Amino acid sequence: MGRPSRTDRPYDVVLFGATGFVGELTARYLAAHAPRGLRWALAGRDEVKLRRLVGRLPGGRDVGVLRADVSDPASLRTLAERARVVASTVGPYVRYGEGLVAACADTGTDYLDLTGEPEFVDLMYVRYDARARETGARLVHACGFDSVPHDLGVYFTVRQLPEGVPLSVDGFVSAGASFSGGTFASALGQFARGRQMRAAARDRRRHEPRPVARRAVAPAGAPRYAGEVGAWALPLPTVDPQVVRRSAEALERYGPDFRYRHYAAVRRLPVAVGGTAAMGALVAAAQVPPVRRGLSALLKPGEGPSPQKRARSWFRVRFVGEGGGHRVFTEVSGGDPGYDETAKMFAEAALSLALDDLPPTAGQVTTAVAMGDALTERLRSAGITFRVAAKR
DSSP: OOOOOTTTOSEEEEEETTTSHHHHHHHHHHHHHSOTTOOEEEEESOHHHHHHHHHHSTTGGGOEEEEOOTTOHHHHHHHHHTEEEEEEOOOSHHHHTHHHHHHHHHHTOEEEEOOOOHHHHHHHHHHHHHHHHHHTOEEEOOOBTTBHHHHHHHHHHHTTSOSSSOEEEEEEEEEEOOOOHHHHHHHHHHHTTHHHHHHHHHHHHHHOOOOSSOEEEOOOOOOEEETTTTEEEEEOOSSHHHHHHHHHHHOGGGOSEEEEEEEEEESSHHHHHHHHHHHHHHHHHHTSHHHHHHHHHHSOTTOOOOHHHHHTOEEEEEEEEEETTEEEEEEEEESOTTTHHHHHHHHHHHHHHHHSOOOOOOEEOOHHHHHHHHHHHHHHHTTOEEEEEEEO
């Protein structure tokens, strides 16, 4: 099936969950940066709150309001039928996200979200990738700090290296930022669902075809001192390396044999040791329901860092790529990773799906596969840095 045209649907982009913390930041970004003529709307379960938010947005009189609730499948279907692109901030996605993915896959509507939940991504692939391919829908998960800087950063790095040869890339993440209650709740939920996450990954492997005569892997690696970036490198157990691997499997530009490793970069050894111990303690605590509930109460969903804290926040991801006798150092960097820059990445990804001339894709795809060059250029224009630091 062909994609919905502008005459088929009343809205180009609908933002679902607009009254949440990141949702409102995304709505404000769209209000400030959406091109003239974009037809867009806010959606959620509380129409009163949505209309109040619209009233606070510059140019809000041109923004539509749609009521939709994750507990009402008919409302999600109606939402999907009225939009060319639906961008969802409603998480944790493994609890609240499936209905909207199903509706978008069935109606040929492009869908994107901010999930960092590997279990959710794998479940949605098994259940809805085939249907989305039939209808032409693009289902693009992890369109915020998970995993845009890492996926597009590796894509950018690979393009600096020779073609047709084995390639390896290591990514090293540094950041100074706070996080919101929703992010904290989502992380605790993931830590408590290790068994379900492994089961979803196994099921996906049974359904997902592998590249022919090519290989792409993303091993965890081991803690080490990385002299190439002057920091201790600690493996990061996030969704990002899985996203990168799937981009490499889909795109021949990554070469016949590709490897990616994903690390946190920590300058001081005591901080590295303390951070590892704290993460282990949090994972262990998440296994005990009363403790998990108590931790969740410390920072409630909908709460987040102040504008002043976000203004002081930053991120930097350095990549070291090698192949064909060449070595390249690249960097992706920006401001507050979890909120201001995530809202920017998310909004620009939605605009890219709605407006840009993109490669023909359908089904569950990554940002690099669906929007690689176009989204990279959008983000550069929006102030996120993609640069080559050195070549050898």
